[in-house]
Amino acid sequence: MRTDVFALRHIGIEEEDLQQMLATIKVETLDELITETIPDDIRLRQPLVLDPPMSEHEYLSHIQELSEKNKIFKSYIGLGYHEGLTPSVIKRNILENPGWYTAYTPYQAEIAQGRLEALLNFQTMVVDLTGMELANASLLDESTAAAEAMAMLYELRSREQKKNNVLKFFVSEEILPQTLSLLKTRSAPLGIELTIGNHEDFTFGEDFYGALLQYPGKNGQVHDFAPFVVKASENNIKTAVAADLLSLVMLTPPGEFGADVVVGTTQRFGIPLGYGGPHAAYFATKEEYKRSIPGRIIGVTKDTDGKTALRMALQTREQHIKRDKATSNICTAQVLLAVMAGMYAVYHGPKGLEYIANKVHSSATTLAQSLEKLGVSQINSSYFDTLMVNADAEKVKAIAEKQGVNFNYIDGNTISISLNEATSLKDLQAITAIFAEALDKEENTIVALNSTSAILPSVKRNSPFLANSVFNSYHSETELMRYIKKLERKDLALNHSMISLGSCTMKLNAASEMLPLSMARWANIHPFAPIDQAEGYQIMLKELEKDLNIITGFAGTSLQPNSGAQGEYAGLMVIRAYHESRKEGHRNICLIPASAHGTNPASAVMAGMKVVVTKTDDNGNIDVSDLAEKAILHKDNLAALMVTYPSTHGVFESSIKEITKLIHDNGGQVYMDGANMNAQVGLTNPATIGADVCHLNLHKTFAIPHGGGGPGVGPICVAEQLVPFLPGNPVIKTGGKNAITAISAAPWGSSLVCLISYGYIKMLGESGLTQSTRTAILNANYIKNKLSGKFEVLYTGERGRAAHEMIIDCRPFKQKGIEVSDIAKRLMDYGFHAPTVSFPVAGTLMIEPTESESLAELDRFCGAMHAIREEIDEALIDDNNNPLKNAPHTLEMVTSDNWEFPYSRQKAAFPLPYIMENKFWPSVRRVDETYGDRNLICTCAPIEAYMDA
Template sequence: MLIFARQNTTQFLMNTNAFAIRHIGPREEDQNQMLKTIGIDSLDQLIYETVPDDIRLKNGLNLDKPMSEFEYSSHIHELSKQNKIYKTYIGLGYHPTILPAVIQRNILENPGWYTAYTPYQAEIAQGRLEALLNFQTMVTDLTGMEIANASLLDESTAAAEAMSLLFAVRERPQKKAGINKFFVSENTLPQTLSLLQTRAIPIGIELVIGNEDAFDFSSEYFGALLQYPGKNGQITDIKAFIEKAKTAQIKVAVAADILSLVKLEAPGKFGADVVVGTTQRFGIPMGYGGPHAAYFATKDAYKRDIPGRIIGVTKDLNGNRALRMALQTREQHIKRDRATSNICTAQVLLAVMAGMYAVYHGPKGLKFIANKVHNTTSSLASTLQELGYTQTNTSFFDTLEIKANAKKVKEIAEANEVNFFYPNTETVTISINETTSLNDINTIVSIFAKAINKDTIEINTISESNNISETHQRQSNFLTLDVFNSHHSETELMRYIKSLERKDLSLNHSMISLGSCTMKLNAASEMLPLSSPNWGNLHPFVPINQAKGYLTVLKALEDQLTEITGFAATSLQPNSGAQGEFAGLMVIKAYHESRNDQHRNICLIPSSAHGTNPASAVMAGMKVVVTKSTEEGNIDVNDLREKAELHKDNLAALMVTYPSTHGVYEASIKEITKIIHDNGGQVYMDGANMNAQVGLTNPGNIGADVCHLNLHKTFAIPHGGGGPGVGPICVAKQLVPFLPGNPIIKTGGENAITAISSAPYGSALACLISYGYIKMLGANGLTWSTKIAILNANYIKQRLEGSFDTLYSGERGRAAHEMIVDCRPFKANGIEVTDIAKRLMDYGFHAPTVSFPVAGTLMIEPTESESKAEMDRFCDAMISIRKEIDNASKEDTNNVLKNAPHTLAMLTANEWDFNYSRETAAFPLNYVKDNKFWPSVRRVDDAYGDRNLICTCAPIEDYIEA
C-alpha cells in the first residue's frame, strides 16, 4: 500500500520573496481544508490518483533558481539596456509610433482591459465590443470596403487569408476549370511573399510573382495581390490594375499602409475585393515584431467567408441596441475540416488601442499626422536630390528609394545610430514616421552628404508639398461619426475608456473559470516591462547586434520551453495557438518530404478535438480521418489502431490533446503514440491543456514529436479580450531542421520551412511575459502551480457533487485541471445551459466554457491562481442556481433563469412584471451585494443580428426595427 505524507510547505509559503505565493491562490491552511473536502490526505496522493504513473517525470525540471519580483525587475531592466534603440527608418510594415499616454495608462496597463476574455458572453462584454466596433468602422472607412473583421494576427497572415478567401469564392467557371494561379506583385513585402508561399502550396494554389505593369491578365488566374504603396515606397497604380482585372474576372486583394490611406484614395473606391494590412502605425509599439492588430476588410458578399471575428449590432430582450460576435456559424468547431481558415481569435487588445488612437486623434488629427509624415518625406527627398542623389519613386507617401553606395551609407548611418533598409548594394530606402523631427531629417541629410564627401544642406522648415499622383489622392471622407469627433481631450478620452471598461467583466472583478482557456493571473511584475521603450521601440529587422537584450530573452525562453516540454528545440514564431497548430503540421510535412514520403497526407484527429485541429490539417494539405471516442470520453484505441493500420502507407500525423479535451489524463496515451509511430506517422500534441502537465509530465515523455503551446494560457500572457496570443512550437530532434525561417532575419532550422508569421520571432514583446513567469516561478513553482491547478479543479468537482454531475473522470475518479459538468438533464425543467451561463452574470461571474466539447455542458477550469474563497463563491453560485433550476418548469418561462441577466434598468423600473422579487434577481446571495457587477444589456438576440448584419458604428436608426 502506498502511503503519502503531507508535504511541509510552510517555509515555502512564508517566504515573501517567493513569487509563487503571490501567483498561487490557496494558502496552506486552505489547501489542507480542500484536501479534506476531497477526502484525501495529501496533495501527492491526489496527483498519484490523477496522473498516470507511467508518464510521470522521474526528475524535476532543470531551470534556473527562481527570482523574486524585485530581482526580476532589476534583471529585465538590465537586459533591456542591451537593446540599442537607434532612429529607425527601415519601414517594411513596421514604424516607430507615438502611443498616447492616456491609451497606454488606461488600456495597455489596465487589467480591466488586458485580463478580459474573448467576448463569448456578450452581455458582460459590451465595452470591448464597442471598442472593436470602432476599430471595424475605422477600417471600413479608411479602406472604402463594406465590412471588416475585429482584427487578425499580422499583415502577412492577413494577406494569406485574403488569398485563401479569393480562392474559396472563385467564379464558378474558374472552379470548374480548376483555375489556381494567384499573382503577387514583386513589390510586396518580403515577409508576406514568404508566408504566401507557406500557405499556398498545401492547398494547391500556384503563386506567380512578377511586375504588375507587365501582368497579362490571363484567364489562368483567379486573383492577385498588390502592395499599396509598394515595399520600396512607389505608389502602385492600383486603379488601372483593378479595372483590367475586373474585365478578366480576376479578383484583387490590396495590402495597404493604413496611415497612407489618410492621403491615398481608399482601395475600395477603385473596386478592390479585399484590403488588408496592419494597424501598428496607429500608436502601437514595434515590440521587435509584435503583437500588432492586422486588419481585414472585404465586400459584404463575402461576409460568410471572412476569417476570424466580426462584431455586429443586434438588440436585447427589451429591443435596445446591443453588440455581440456575429456570424458564429463560421466557427471552426462547426465547419471543422470544411473551414477555409483556422483563425479563431483576433488581436483584441491591440485593436482596441489602435481604434482608440483614431478616436483620440479623429479625422483632423490623422490628417495632421499623415500630412506631417508626407511633408517631411518630401522635404527630405528634395534635399537629397539637391545633394546629387537620385530618388526613383515618382509617387510616394513616406518612403524614398535612393540610389547610393549602400555599404558606405550603412557604415556612416550606424555610426550615427540610424537604421535604413538596404535592398541591394546600390539602393537605400528610407521610411519616415510620425516621430521623425526636423533634427532627424537633418541628421539623415548629413549622413548622405558625408557618404559622398559633400557639405550637408540644412533644412530649416518643413514645407507643404504633394508627391502623390492625382489619380490616387484621397477624395472620400472618413471617420465622420460622433465617436471619432468627440473625445479629443485627455479628460474626455479617459472618461470614454472608463465608461466602456465598466461594461466588461474581467479577471480584476472575479474568477473566469473557462475550461481549456486557462484564465490565470497575469502578474503586474510580468506586465511592467511591456511599457519600457527599450523593449517597445525595436524594429524586428534591425541588425541582430542591436537586439542583444531581446535575443538573450528569446533564446532563454526557447530553452525554458524546450526543457518544460522534453523536446529538442523551440520556435517562437507562431503568433497564435492556431498558427502553432499549422506550424507543427507543416514541420511534420517537411520532415516526411525530406524522406521522400510526400504521399503521407492522412491526419488522424479524435472526434473530441478542438475545431481548429481539422481546419489546420486541411490548411497543411492533409486529409482528415476522424477517430472515435469511448463512452468515457477517451480516445477509442481500437478504432485508432484500425485506422492507423488501414492508412499506414499514407499516415502523416495524429493530432491529440493531453490531458484530453474532456479533462482526463488518458492512461493509454503512450500506447496511442506508439501506434502512430509504428505506422510511420508523427504525433502532434495540442498544448491547450499544458497547464496540467508542467513539471509532472511532458509531451516528449508521452511520446509526441511536436506540440504547440498557448503562452496566453499556461504561461501567463493575458488574453486581452481575445488576443494577443503566442503559439510557439516545440519539436523532437528529427524535426529541428525544419523549424520556420524568415526572409530577412535568419531563424529556424537548417532546412527551414518558409515563414509562419510576419516577424522572425512573432509577437516578441509578449514573450517577455512568459519569460518572466518562468523565471520567477522556477522549477518548483511551476510544478507547484500544476499541482494546485489539479487540486482546485478537484475541489470544485467535489463541492458541486450532488448538484451537478461531472461527465468524465479519470480511472480513479479524479479530474485533471478542468472538468465538464452535465446540464442536459435540466431540459426537463425547460432550462438550457445558456440560461445557466446568463444567470451566473447576476452572481458576478463569467460563465465557464459553454457547450464545448459536449453540447449542453459547462467546462470549468479554475487555474492555480484562484483562492479557496473565490472558488467557494463560485460553487455557492452554482449550487444556488441548481436550486433555481429545481423551481423552474417548462410551463412557466417567466423565471429567474430565463430572464437572466438582470440589468440595473430592470431593477429600477417602475414596473416589475416578474413572479420573483427584485432582490432575488439582483442579489441572489449576500456576497453579491458587496461587489455587484451590472450587465449593461439584457440577453442579446443573436439571430436578429445575423439577419440584419450591421458591423460599423452606423446611426441608431439602422439598428432597431420600426
C-alpha cells in the same frame, strides 16, 4: 509568509487552506491526489532543470539590465513596421490596465459590451479608411491577413474556375518579403500556384483566380492600380490589396478603385514596434463575402427589451462548427491591440489623422529635396512616406550605424528610407548629415517642412472618413479617459472575479510580468533591425526557447507562431517537411479524435492533409481499437495524429503511450495540442508521452493575458528529427537548416509579449511551476467534489479524478426547459463569467479554475452554482418567466418603476449576500443573436443618425 517568493503571490491557495480542500477531495495529501490523477508511466522522475526562482524585485532589476543590452536606433527600415507614438492616455488606461488586458473573448456579449463597442469602432475605422463595406475585428499580422485573403478568394472562385481547376494567383513583385514568404507557405499545401511579377506586365488569362498588390509598394512607390483592378475584374480575377492604413488618409481607398479585399496592419496607430508584435492586422472586404471572411466580426443587434446591443456576428462560421470544412483556422484576434488602434483614431479624429499623415508625407518630400540638393537622386515618382535613393549603400551604412540610424539597404547602390510619425526636423537633419558625410559634401540646413506633394492626382483621396460621432467627441485627454472608463465598466474581467473557462486557462497575469511591456528599450525595436542591436531580446528569446525545451522535453522551439492555431499549423507543416525530406511526401492522412478542438481539423486541411476522424469511447477517451484500425488501414499514407493531452474532456488518458507508439509504428508523427499544458508542467511532458511536436498557448499556461480575445502566442516545440524544419524568415535568418518558409510576419512572432512568459518562468522556477500545476489539479478536483450531487461530471480518469478541468452536464435540465445558456447568463447576476459553454459536448459547461484562485473565490463560485441549481429545481416546466430565463438582470431593469416578475428584485440582482459588496451589472439584457445576423450591421452609425435621434 515570505514576501519575496513569487509563487506565493501567483498561487491563490494558502497552506492553511490545504487540509480543508484535501478533506473535501477525500485524500490525505496532495501527492496522493496527483498519483490518482496522472498515470504513473508518464510521470517525470526528476525535477525540471531550470534557474532558481527570482523574487519580483530581482526579476524587474534583471529585466531592466537586460533591456539595456538593446540598442535603440532610429529605424527607417519600413517594410510594414514603423515607429509610432502611443498616446499616454491609451497606454495607461488600456495597455497597462487589467480591466482591459485580463478580459476574455466576448462570447458572453452581455458582459463584454465595452470591448465590443471598442472593436466596432476599430471596424468602422478600417471600413472608412479602406473604402470597403465590411471589416473584421482584426487578424494576427499583415502577412497572415494577406494569406487569408489569398485563401478566401480561392474559396470564392467562380463555378467555371473551380470546374477547370484554376489555381494561379498573381503576386506583385512589390509585396513585402515576409508576406511573400508566408504566401509560399500557405499556397503549397493547397496547390495554389504563385506567379510573382510586375503588375504592369501581367497578362490577364483564364488560368488566374486572384491577385495581390502592395499599396504603396515595399520600397515606397505608389501606383495607380485602378486600371489593373478593372481589367482583372473583366477577366473574372478578384483582387486583394495590402495597404498601409495611415497612407489611406491621403491615398485613394482601394474600395473606391474596385478591390475585393483590403488587408494590412494597424501597427502605425499607436502600437509599439515590440520587435515584431503583437500588432492588430485588419481585413476588409465586400458585404457579399460576409460568410467567407476569416476571424470575428462584431455586429449590432438588440437585447430582450429592444435596446441596441453588440455581439460577435455570424458565429456559425467558427471552426468548432465547420471543423475540416472550415476555410480558415483563425480562431482568435488581436483584440487588445485593435482596441488601442481604434482608440488612437477616436483620440485623434479625422483631422488629427490628417495632420499626422500630412506631417509624415511632408517629412518625406522635405527630405527628398534636401538629399537632391546633395546630388542624391530619388527614384520613386509618387510616394507617401518612403524614398528610394541611389547611393553607396556600404558607405552610408557605416556612417548611419555610428549615428544610431537604420535604413533599408536594397542593394549596393539603392537605399530606401521610410519616415514615420515620430520623425522630427532634427531627425531629417541627421539623415541629411549622414548622406552629406558619405558624399564628402557640406550638409544643407532644413528649417521647416515644405508643403510639396509627391502623390499623383490620380491616386489622391477625395472622400471623407471617420464622420461618426465617436471619432469627433473625445479629443481631450479628460474626455478620452472617461470614455475608456465608461467602456471598461461594461466588461467583466479577471480584476472582478474568477473566469473559470475550460481549455482557456484564465490565470493571473502578474503585474511584474506585464510592466516590462511599457519599457522603451523593449517596445521600440524594429523586427528587422540588425541582430546585434537586439542583444537583450536575443538573450531573452533564446532563454525562453531553452526553458520551453526543458519543460516539454523536446530539442528545439520556434516562437514565431503568434496564435495557438498558427502553432497547430506550424507543427503540421514541420511534420509535412519532415516526411518530404524522407521521400515520403505522399503521407497526408491526419488522424484526429472526434473530441479535438475545432481548429485541429481546419489546420490539418490547410496543411494539405486529409482528416480521418477517430471515435471516442463511452468514457470520452480515444477509442484505441478504432484508432488502431485506422492507423493500420492508412499506414502507407499516415502523416500524423493530432491529440490533446490531457484530453479535451479533462482526463489523463492512461493509454496515451500505447496510442503514440501505434502512430510511430505505422510511420506517422504525433502532434500534441498544448491547450491543456497547465496540467502537465513539471509533472509530465509531451516528450514523455511520446509526442514529436506540440504547440504551447503562452496566453494560457504561460500567463500572457487573453486581452479580450488576443494577443496570443503559440510556439512549437519539437523533437530532434523535426528541428531542421523550424520556420524561417526572409529578412532575418531564423529556424532550422532546412527551414520551412514563414508562419508569421516577424522573425520571432510577437516578441514583446514573450517577455511575460519569460518572467513567469523565471519568477516561478521549477518549484513554483510544478506547484502551480499541482494546485490547478487540486482546485479542479475541489470544485468537482463541491458540485457533486448538484451537477454530474461527465468524464473522469480511471480513479475518478479530473485533470485541471472538468465538464458538467446541464442537459438533464432541459426537461424543465432550462438550457445551458440560461445557466451561463444567470451566472452574470452572481458576478461570474460563465465557464466554456457547449464545448466539447453540447449542453455542458467546462470548468477550469486555474491555480491563481483563492479558496474563498472557489467557494463563492461553487455557492453561485449551488444557488443556480436550487433555482433550476424551483422552476416550473417550460416556465419562461423565472430568474434563469430572464437573466441577466440589468440595473435599469431592477430600478424600473415597473416590476412584473414573479420573484423579487433582490432575487434577481442580489441572490447571495456577497454580491452586495461587489456587484457587477451587465449593461444589456440577453442579446438577440438571430436578429443581428439577419440584419448585419458591423460599423458605427453615421453622425447623421445621432443628429436625427
